[in-house]
Amino acid sequence: MQDKKIAGFSKMDKQAKIDWLSTHFLEEPTAATQELASFWHQDEDLQRILDGFSENTISNFPLPFGIAPNFMINGKVYAVPMVIEESSVVAAAASAAKFWLPLGGFHTEVVDTVKLGQLHFRWSGTTERWQALFPELEQRLRLEATHLTANMEKRGGGILRLDWLRKTEIAPDYYQLRVSFETCDSMGANFINSVLEQFGATLQQWASSAPELTQKERELQILMAILSNYTPDCVVKAWVECSMEDMQKTLKTGDDVRHFCQKFETAVNIAVHDPYRAVTHNKGIFNGIDSVVLATANDFRAIEACGHAYAARDGQYRSLSRCTIKGDTFRFELEIPLALGTVGGLTKLHPLAKMSLQILGQPSARELMQVIAATGLAQNFGALRSLVTTGIQAGHMKMHLQNILIHFGATPAQIEEAKVHFEDRTVSFTAVREFMAQYNTVQ
Numbered sequence: 438m439q440d441k442k443i444a445g446f447s448k449m450d451k452q453a454k455i456d457w458l459s460t461h462f463l464e465e466p467t468a469a470t471q472e473l474a475s476f477w478h479q480d481e482d483l484q485r486i487l488d489g490f491s492e493n494t495i496s497n498f499p500l501p502f503g504i505a506p507n508f509m510i511n512g513k514v515y516a517v518p519m520v521i522e523e524s525s526v527v528a529a530a531a532s533a534a535k536f537w538l539p540l541g542g543f544h545t546e547v548v549d550t551v552k553l554g555q556l557h558f559r560w561s562g563t564t565e566r567w568q569a570l571f572p573e574l575e576q577r578l579r580l581e582a583t584h585l586t587a588n589m590e591k592r593g594g595g596i597l598r599l600d601w602l603r604k605t606e607i608a609p610d611y612y613q614l615r616v617s618f619e620t621c622d623s624m625g626a627n628f629i630n631s632v633l634e635q636f637g638a639t640l641q642q643w644a645s646s647a648p649e650l651t652q653k654e655r656e657l658q659i660l661m662a663i664l665s666n667y668t669p670d671c672v673v674k675a676w677v678e679c680s681m682e683d684m685q686k687t688l689k690t691g692d693d694v695r696h697f698c699q700k701f702e703t704a705v706n707i708a709v710h711d712p713y714r715a716v717t718h719n720k721g722i723f724n725g726i727d728s729v730v731l732a733t734a735n736d737f738r739a740i741e742a743c744g745h746a747y748a749a750r751d752g753q754y755r756s757l758s759r760c761t762i763k764g765d766t767f768r769f770e771l772e773i774p775l776a777l778g779t780v781g782g783l784t785k786l787h788p789l790a791k792m793s794l795q796i797l798g799q800p801s802a803r804e805l806m807q808v809i810a811a812t813g814l815a816q817n818f819g820a821l822r823s824l825v826t827t828g829i830q831a832g833h834m835k836m837h838l839q840n841i842l843i844h845f846g847a848t849p850a851q852i853e854e855a856k857v858h859f860e861d862r863t864v865s866f867t868a869v870r871e872f873m874a875q876y877n878t879v880q
């Protein structure tokens with residue numbers, strides 16, 4: 438049996454990594470090697486930058502980079518860059534943006550931008566003693582972190598506040614320092630983690646040497662220092678609002694606007710109360726959000742984890758959006774935490790992320806929060822509009838048609854013929870197979 442284990446893989450150069458991989462894991466080593474190499478960037482300097490983003494890189498993994506135009510947000514029109522592999526997401530966002538354009542577009546508001554970090558530690562002293570000692574200690578913690586915070590303070594950010602918590606349900610001597618930060622236009626992960634690690638060192642040093650502590654109180658153990666990706670006070674709101682009379686003008690003639698709005702409102706309410714629907718509903722919101730987060734090289738895992746925790750903040754997982762109809766007014770809104778950066782990280786290193794920020798007009802992190810929230814709301818609107826009217830499959834399968842055709846090896850001319858053929862027919866894998874059978878290429 439071939440030995441598929443390896444030591445020192447990370448030390449091998451790219452070609453050696455590919456050769457080893459081909460020999461041990463790929464069915465047609467030569468073809469596979471060529472295919473991997475075909476995705477390398479021609480510009481070697483650029484390829485080196487891409488390789489530097491991660492480890493053990495063997496190639497690049499392309500995803501479509503699309504644009505949803507006509508997004509009017511607070512009166513300003515944006516073309517929104519989106520990176521996503523799922524067909525119909527960009528089309529739905531663009532169509533929702535166009536729908537709302539004559540109705541005043543999207544409105545947004547940043548509620549707050551507080552980021553958080555935690556220093557977890559164990560200490561043998563009592564709560565009363567900690568309360569008495571903390572004010573002086575806080576000053577020392579801040580002072581000894583000034584070499585890290587000075588720059589951020591110049592930009593208008595820094596440490597906002599320190600709160601300490603004791604959670605005996607975790608351990609009788611468990612304490613936590615929760616630190617609030619303003620990180621301006623950077624996402625702030627490195628800044629926050631560096632400050633927290635400095636706090637840990639200061640705290641340890643204080644415990645081992647402060648004369649006011651008893652022998653027992655000197656026992657302090659730092660457990661870990663890390664930012665929290667749960668940022669319920671780094672929140673943005675986006676909404677659309679119009680009279681049903683105005684909406685009637687943008688709907689196809691014959692559609693009853695009140696009927697549509699009521700179905701839409703009920704669809705949102707189902708997601709407010711039923712977690713099974715809420716997860717799918719919020720997934721639709723994240724189709725839009727993640728696409729722009731990715732296009733601007735922000736951390737989509739952090740955004741997702743935080744958004745889902747926020748959706749469950751009252752103990753039940755619920756829709757992140759809400760819909761109301763009051764009298765003649767239809768309002769649809771989204772409230773979501775988004776911890777983003779427009780400087781630092783990969784935002785300026787990845788050439789296409791840089792391009793995305795240029796397309797968006799070099800936004801601040803606050804402005805990007807608003808654009809992304811509006812895109813999430815548009816995506817949610819687009820999905821629900823389809824769901825409560827035509828159903829999702831009609832549009833989705835039309836967009837998916839091309840993928841199925843490519844799967845069957847269709848030529849560009851056959852693709853064009855298929856588009857005409859399926860204009861008034863239901864697209865399915867079987868239907869496309871039957872269509873392609875006429876060319877005798879399908880097995």
Ligand code: MEV
Binds near residue numbers: 720
């Ligand atoms: C598909 O990616 C997203 C939807 O399922 C969202 C929804 O159901 O609201 C269409």
